[in-house]
Amino acid sequence: MRALIVEDSCATRTILSQILRGLGFQVVEAGDGSEGLVRLEETGGADLALVDWNMPGMNGIDFVRAVRRRAAHDSMRMMMVTTETELESIARALEEGADEYVMKPFTREVIAQKLELMGLWLE
Ligand SMILES: [Mg+2]
Secondary structure: OEEEEEOOOHHHHHHHHHHHHHOOOEEEEEOOHHHHHHHHHHHOOOOEEEEOOOOOOOOHHHHHHHHHHOHHHOOOEEEEEEOOOOHHHHHHHHHHOOOEEEEOOOOHHHHHHHHHHOOOOOO
16 A cells, blocks of 8 residues: 655654654655645545645645545545644544544544544554
8 A cells, every 4th residue: 555644744744754664665755745646646646645634835735635636536545644633623634635634743543543434554
């Protein structure tokens, strides 16, 4: 399975990348939403995207919206990984097309559990 990580913090990207590689994913990284869209085109898409909300440039919610407007990546599951913890934000992300939502700080177990919920990983 292929995963795209869209996250502006290099440290968080590295941690997410290690977790996903450990779960057997091939990982591609992007520093903001527009870079994420470019990586999707370059690589032909991914099965999963982990998306930060707050990023300079194109933010996570705009990335989710942009992906869902294009039929090309309809099957890609998207999980927001963010410090935005208000119910309103969560509802908005799901409305825009995110499939799951994880709050920072996260653990490997929480990420794995959500992937399991999405049918992307089996322990
Ligand atoms: Mg950020």
